[in-house]
Amino acid sequence: MSEQEPPLDAKRVDLRSREYGMFTDEEVDKLQDKIAFDSVNEKLQDPQVRAEIVRLVKKYHGGKGGTWHTARRGSYNGVFVVKFDEPGSYGMMRIPLPRYSLALREEKLRAEVAIMRYVEANTTIPVSHVYHMGMAEQNPTGLGPFIIMDYFPDTINLSDLLKDPAVPYDHDTLHLDMPEENLENLYRQMANIVLQLDQFSMPESGSLCHSDGEYTVSSRMLPQTLIDVITCGGCPESVLGPPNRVLNTSHEVYQYYADLHMAQFIFQRNDAVESEDDARDKYMARHLFRRAAYMNLLPFPSYTGRRDHITPTPETFKLICDDLTPSNVLVDPKTGDVVAVVDWEFAWFGPRSMASDPPWWLLLQKPQYWREDIPGGLEDWAARYPKYLDIFLRALEKEEQKLSAGPSTGVPSLGADLEGHEVPEPGPVAEWLDKLRIQDENVAFKCPKEPPLSARMRRNWEDGSFWINYATRRSYGFDPVYWKYIDERLFGQNPNGGYERRAGSMTTEARELMEMVVMDKMEEMNGERKVVEWFTDEARAHLARVLGYGQL
Incomplete structure (x- = not known):
């Protein structure tokens, strides 16, 4: 089959846009709200x-x-x-x-x-x-x-201090005119938090369990994407794997996510596609991403061959907190002290590369939603981000210097001296610092020495691992990120973007499978808007005819 590009001036009859990914299923969302809120509100009336x-x-x-x-x-x-x-x-x-x-x-x-x-x-x-x-x-x-x-009633979110007051509340955006000194001081508190969490590692990828006084990873990972495909896309829980499944390699984690993206596309009935071409784009992006995952190319084709990315055997996994953002950090508005970090529900142990990504929330708004009312919002986000990454990394480097010099007294207050490097007197916290440098007694191997977190974050941004990891972990931001920042990096030139050039490398069977899925999506788009209830065996068979193999 030819890989020839269509003419640049070829007009498309069908509507499609790669500025956005899949939208949440409004029918599922409405039903979820009714079940969740009506039932709880009814009980609270008593x-x-x-x-x-x-x-x-x-x-x-x-x-x-x-x-x-x-x-x-x-x-x-x-x-x-x-x-x-x-x-x-x-x-x-x-x-x-x-x-x-x-x-x-x-x-x-x-x-x-x-x-x-x-x-x-x-x-x-x-x-x-x-x-x-x-x-x-x-x-x-x-x-x-x-x-x-x-x-904690008398607190504000750290994001309240970072956001632009001129932007509506439901579209929090960083105050871009804030003086860098002030911004670095605010970032510094988050830098301390992520640095402390970076000390943790476990021998498996999954969720932490506590039993008989011991902490182990003995249940499946529960990232935000897994919950989102259920609550926003209508994906049946029965296809998402057993609760006791832990993963032992980073490759398995990327493969699981790739299967999860395809499952979301297969099961979401409403608001998933706009046209046949759009359906082919979305299928192809997931097909290629899944191919890369099963070829062990993620997060980067040369990842496993580079010395600074080599992981120990057996592998160790870092703590990943999908919802750790300034919106979940409560601050005393009078003193600037961090009062509490809340909402730990999407915290799990995963690949070291993912844990080394710089925070997407430095601009507060997710990349795919940045200036979503105008074309090119994602590129504008990417162009602005390096400036704020530099500011955050300066704050992180100062916290790293303090940690390497001796014990810490905790998350810094807004009123603390940002420039000072004096180490506080040793206190009770010194004990945990010593413990964190040593693996738990039930772990028979040590973590390798690795570059500081600040260096790893800078590397992930510069080599593009950030974008691959971001697309991996964000189900509703996948498509625009894939086509703009991942497709050509993994599979070579594709000047016009989209499925056409990539379809030439598919086998006849793979192409037929894509067309089958596309027809399914078009029937759903043009049919009755409804929520589908799946029986377990039916759901698994429906997914298996597309995946053929995989972990879900």
Whole structure:
């Protein structure tokens, strides 16, 4: 089959745009909201349920008095706040909203509590203390699995200090005119947090578990993408692998993600494609990305042959926090102290390359959503990012110098001297610094010496690993990033972008499979907008006819 490019002036009848990826399925989203919020709101109308929440929070928190204060909700969790008699003392019950199965909610909650307790015990990062965790059968309110924690009412998010006040709240964007000195001071707090978390490693990739006083990775990874394909795309949980599956190599992790991207495309019925050409583009991007994953080319074709990327055998994995952003860092508006880092639900141990990526949130807005109302927003994000990466890395380098010089006193306050390099007097935290330099006793091998985190972050940006890792981990940002920053890097020139040039390298069987999927997507696009309920065997067979092989 010919690989000849179509004429540059060829007009396309079908609509397609690679500026955006798949949109979330509105029908799934509406149904999820109704199930999650209506059921919880109905229960909260009952005074006896609210009284039971107060009783449970008081029982485990230990505060005096205790009255119902408020209920709040986010995308995935509900929070029910109790006010105690002591001034400024609050506790809360936090539940995962019923947007997916009870079994998955309990699995995710156990993993989140394990990582919170692990971070609290081994770092100076302030974490909301977990007083109690209970499964659904232990919650007399009928609200499902729950955590009892502290609540911090008189705080602001660190993102509030970083964002442009002229931009609407739901489109947080960095204040680009902020003086660099001020910005570096704000970045410095996040730099300290990510540096402390970089000390952790585990011998498998997955979620942390806590049993009999030991922390191990013995359950599957639960990244944000896995939850998003369920709650935003309607992907059935039954095809996403068993809960006890841990992975032993980075290659397996990239392969799992590649299969997950294809599963999302196969199962999302609504708002997935705009035309036949658009469907071919989206299929081809996932097909090629999956091919690269199974050829062990990710995150970079020469990755495994470069000395600075060599990993030990057996491999070790770093802590990855998908939702660690300034929006989840609570700050005292009067002192500038970090009060608590919250929302650890998407924390898992994964490939060292992913953990070495510089933060996407330096501009607050995700790359694919940057100036989404105009063409070229992604390129504008990429052009602006290096300036802010340099500022962040300066802050990170200063925190690295402090850590290498001796014990740390914790996350710095906004009022701390940014330029000073004096090392505080040794205190209780010195013990954990020593422990972090040594692997846990049940790990029989040592982590290799590696470049500082700041150097690894700079390298990942410069060699393009950042974009491959970003596309790997972001289901709804995959397509524009793939076509702009990954396709030619992996598979050579493709001046016009899109599937046409790449289709020439497909076998006849692969091309027929693509056309089968494209026809499926067109029938869905032109058919009734609805949410499809899948039986387990039916769902697995539907995915298997496309994947043929894989981990899901």
